[in-house]
Amino acid sequence: MAAPIEARGLVKRYGDITAVDHVDLTVSAGDVYGYLGPNGAGKTTSLRMLLGLIRPDEGAARLFGRDPLQEGVRALDGVAGFVEAPRFYPYLSGRRNLELVAALDGDGAAARIGEALDVVDLADRAKDRVGGYSHGMRQRLGIAGALLRAPRLLLLDEPTTGLDPAGMRDMRALIRRLAGQGITVLLSSHLMGEVEELCDRVAIIGSGRVLYEGALDQLIASAAGRYELRTTDDVYAAEIAARYGDVAEIPGGLTVDGDERSVAELSVALGLAGVGITALVPRTATLEELFLRMTEGPSPNGHHKLEEVAR
């Protein structure tokens, strides 16, 4: 069975800048796949290539085995979504806009307008011009527009950006609900919490390169093995702890890298040295920390960075 998304070696250059640098992505059916990276990392450019809006300089993407470069919009059957903010005609009403895109979809899309408006909770504002819509309403109209295609794969580019907290919560609930219906979702985001909450697999991208691709829990687990230590004498404790693993200062204490055995030995050593332990807890790196270590790390080589992070 062809994967909903299979991209191999995607490259897009703008002059001297390589916006997307040999990106490989595989999104399997049923995934809620997080495409995570800071602004300007190349997320949107990748999505544009997947949707056939721009041509890759190298590599190819296939959606359910169909290449948008070769098949044009025929490769988008069963695929919907938007890049950057969804855009509509400001001088037409929400419903008219949906009627327009449905007419360009054919295949019964027009019959789904009412339902789509209900799903995104816009039915009562559908008669108003989009020009008067708030940012959040436009985002929701974008989702409604995507649903008209009865998609099996949804590509969403930072769908919660610019929404207020309630809007974000509702949007995430909506994405979870759509994923629950069996729609494969590629969610691009720079919000760690969002990806942790919604996604089971992630690709982390920085400066156009994929720094990590795989299961989210594996990524987080790979960064285990760090302990937070609070004592009555942090300076002396740091000296002792350095014999057992790498030590770093954090506000109000230290972190020590090590496994269970070395931490047990460290606690005994601290006790013998007369340093009181007020707290010694395993600390799981959050996705945010992993992300920042990967995307801001000093190493110029992405894969090398991954090893550092995994360590």
Next chain:
Amino acid sequence: MSAVAVPGAPARATRRPGVRAVYRWELRKLLAQKRTFIGLGSAVAVPLIFVIALLADSSGGPDELPFGSFVRETGFAVPLVCLAFGAFWLLPLITALVAGDIVANEDHNGTLKTILTRSVERWHVFAGKALAALTYTAGVLFAYVGIALVAGGLIWGFDPLTTLSGTQIDAGRALLLTGAGTLAYLLPMSAIAAIGILLSTLTRNSAAAVVGTLMVSIFVQIIGSISALDALDPYLLSTQFNAWQGILREPTDWAPIVRSAWVCALYALPALGWALTAFLRRDVTGG
């Protein structure tokens, strides 16, 4: 492009919309925009202002324009004077106003990505837009001529018209020739629209495309006024702006009409081909 179903892939769309769906919606979009009505409004207002000016001043007339000396004799002269008056500036401007916007408007609104990720091919979108721009051009032109004809006829009567050859023709033939002359003038206007569409596609900026289209129109008129370049005249777009007058001669002077047809095609078809190529190949960014 294989017709073989890919396992697990969503079913192929069975009924795919095409140029007609795009065209219908392009017309609806035009009808929802102010710009359209500014153009259409000017096309209706100018003949009315002309008629009012004639009524206010009981003796003078636009004697320097074709049919100018007959405006008070028959209503049929009014649309023809208006056509001769609007042919070089007003009507190209109104045409450029919409043609120059038809693609650039999508760039401005960021909506190209919205319509290009549905089920219509890019060339469908382009063809629908080009047809809509041409439809608007024809609509504006016939509104312009029509309102002048109705206003002129109501005031000065639908009396026989003196042709440019000095012969008299009855009302029925005058109506027929006015319609035919307008259709003949639609040829250079279509070329102007095609240039507008090209600049709209290339510049992605509505104002630049509208002004650019007018600059092209002015440029060919300047070349036409240089006597050293008289040899070029028959092939200039501006020369075709009054080719329609051949229809209003007896016998009909087909030479300028036939030349207008192929000269205008020489402008319009490459412009549309270039625009289509650019539209098909472009990266849709922004928005």
